Amino acid sequence: TNGLNRLFRSRRILSYSYPFAYYMFGDDLFKNEMTKEVSEIKQNLFEDQQQQLESNVEKLSMCLEEPFHDYDEDKIKDVRMQMITMSSIVDNLCKKMYECIENDLLGSLQKSIHIIAPYKSKGVEKA
Helix, strand or coil: CHHHHHHHHHHHHHHHHHHHHHHHHHCCCCCCCCCHHHHHHHHHHHHHHHHHHHHHHHHHHHHHCCCHHHCCHHHHHHHHHHHHHHHHHHHHHHHHHHHHHHHHHHCCCCCCCCCCCCCCCCCCCCC
């Protein structure tokens, strides 16, 4: 169930990242805060983080969809270890995405103060 909870949380984080990117890079909200070149660099950084998270969330999802009832005990242990590893990787990537948003994107803005709720492995704290 830990892997399943991690999958749900990471998919939610991923789904929130798309509107964030729209307003951060596609809207005029921050156009006076950074040059076009800086914005493109930050967008590439963010999209790379987003893509890594998306790819690994799908890998975790595939681990959870394994037909365990067809496997012998050794195969179940292997898949379980793979699931634990993928859960840890996804957790790390979620944390890195939060840090990227907090430090590299919002932290570099000059005129505005923006704060996001800190990331916790067991779920996001209330803001």
